[in-house]
Amino acid sequence: MPVTIKTLTGTDLRAALKDLAQLRISVFRDWPYLYEGSLAYEQKYLSRYADTDGAVIIGAYDGDRLVGAATGEPMEAEVIQFRRPFEDRGYNIKQVFYLAESVLDPAYRGQGIGHRFFDEREAHARRLGYAYASFCAVVRPDDHPAKPSDYWPLDPFWRKRGYEMLDDAIVHFPWQDVGDAEETEKPMQVWFRLL
Template sequence: MPINIKVLKDEDLRKALPDLARLRIDVFKSWPYIYDGSMEYEQRYLQRYAHTDGAVIVGAFDGDALVGAATGEPLEKEVIQFRRPFEENRLDPKKIFYMAESVLYPAYRGRGIGHEFFDLREAHARSLGYQTAAFCAVVRPDVHPLKPVDYQPLDPFWVKRGYSKLENGIVYFPWQDVGENEETEKPMQVWIRQL
């Protein structure tokens, strides 16, 4: 059965939030996020998409099962940690569409779904009048003990899509890593492009 990619807004977006929460917990448990998430936190965190004008979820469905998703919303609606590096670089958050998480189960990778996630979110951003898109990628040390030997960073994929690193664009955001007892702040590099 082919994978069905859908842009979810309004009620469809709200219905997808519990499945997106599970997907984030499953996928982000792996490198480089190694996030130890909970459904309670995820459902609270994701509610912002249900209450934000301009928010979008692009879902990848295998039958009725959500196997991948990418989210986005106007940067001005994001938490201060994500807005701060843009403001410090004299970039107006009101003019930038933020491409938040992009998660896909490993069995579905390598089929072009990641490109569709970007294509559809960028088209959504343009339809709202945005000319700039940005996202953040977690930064981990090369010598981290949990880094898989065969890990391939996604930098070449993002460069091919027209994104580049924002100089001095580092977001610090807390989460609990697998094997840790509390949250610690993690650095995330901002990537940005003109649409």
């Protein structure tokens, strides 16, 4: 069955949060996030999308099953770590749309779904009048013991879509790595483009 892409807002967005939580735990467990997630944390973390005007989930469905999702919301609704690089540089954060997570079941990769995730979130942001789009990508050391030998960074994909690293913009955000007992802050590079 072909994958169907749906733009979810309002009650449709709210209804997808439990499935998104499960998908995030599964996909983010792998490199480079290495995230030791819990359903309780996920449900609390994701509830912000249900409470934010302008938030969106782009869902990829195989039948009724959510196999991939990408989220976004106005930057002004985001945590200070993600807002600060723009505020410090004098940007009006009311003009920036934040592209948050993008997760896809590995069995569905290589079909152009990642491009659709960006296309649909950017289109949503433009419809709402945003001038810029931004996201953050985790930075792990090249010699990290969990790095797969066949890993290819997504930087070329992002650049092809018009995104560039925002100079000297590394933010730190905490989560618990697989096998760790507690959360630690991870560096994340800010990427940015004009819509």
